[in-house]
Amino acid sequence: MKMYIVYDSEAGHTEQLARSIARGAERVEGAEVFINHVNKANVKDLEDMDAIIWGCPGHFGTISSGLKEWIDKLGYLWANGKLIDKVGAVFCTTATIHGGSEATLLNLITPMLHQGMMIVGLPANIPENALYGSYYGVGVTSPVEDTHDALSQSLFAKGLALGEALGARVAKAATIYAAGKTTQGSN
Ligand SMILES: Cc1cc2nc3c(=O)[nH]c(=O)nc-3n(C[C@H](O)[C@H](O)[C@H](O)COP(=O)(O)O)c2cc1C
Numbered sequence: 001m002k003m004y005i006v007y008d009s010e011a012g013h014t015e016q017l018a019r020s021i022a023r024g025a026e027r028v029e030g031a032e033v034f035i036n037h038v039n040k041a042n043v044k045d046l047e048d049m050d051a052i053i054w055g056c057p058g059h060f061g062t063i064s065s066g067l068k069e070w071i072d073k074l075g076y077l078w079a080n081g082k083l084i085d086k087v088g089a090v091f092c093t094t095a096t097i098h099g100g101s102e103a104t105l106l107n108l109i110t111p112m113l114h115q116g117m118m119i120v121g122l123p124a125n126i127p128e129n130a131l132y133g134s135y136y137g138v139g140v141t142s143p144v145e146d147t148h149d150a151l152s153q154s155l156f157a158k159g160l161a162l163g164e165a166l167g168a169r170v171a172k173a174a175t176i177y178a179a180g181k182t183t184q185g186s187n
Pocket residue numbers: 008009010011012013014015056057058059060061093094095096097098099100142
């Protein structure tokens with residue numbers, strides 16, 4: 001099972017979340033995880049993947065321009081149906097708790113649906129998710145480093161735990177789906 005994680009990040013919070021997703025995915029047997037900043041990620045690599053997870057800082061409730069510009073390069077893959085049935089999931093960070101994280105997650109999911117991808121979220125039986133998380137992916141409030149605010153630090157730590165849970169869940173789902181495709185002989 002091959003997974004590609006693509007992230008946009010200026011100050012490193014979204015990168016930390018992306019890396020937590022990679023850690024979770026790598027715990028699943030047989031998972032091969034590729035992770036890249038959007039400036040280095042090549043859209044041509046997506047065709048070979050079983051799972052694709054992308055994320056960014058929330059910019060006014062939607063996708064950052066850096067990631068959106070990259071997503072807009074997926075036209076050839078869309079036109080040729082190359083991402084149909086890939087397993088997908090999304091993540092983001094925002095500066096404040098009600099700063100538009102779920103709006104950003106939904107906006108990140110939309111282009112995946114247009115590509116024909118199968119979206120995986122996070123259920124409520126994951127302990128951190130029941131009280132803090134989201135069903136749409138992982139949306140995390142960035143910690144306020146300069147004040148060392150204990151609440152925001154602990155929420156960010158919970159967010160990284162959710163990132164690991166999302167990575168593992170997507171890796172398991174994609175592994176099961178890939179095995180089913182092999183058995184049924186479809187592609
Ligand atoms: C143009 C711009 C718009 C932003 N809009 C919001 C916003 O609407 N709500 C919010 O909570 N944070 C907003 N932020 C803050 C970032 O989402 C937040 O600091 C994020 O965690 C940065 O991620 P990074 O450390 O990976 O760069 C905005 C930042 C920028 C640069």
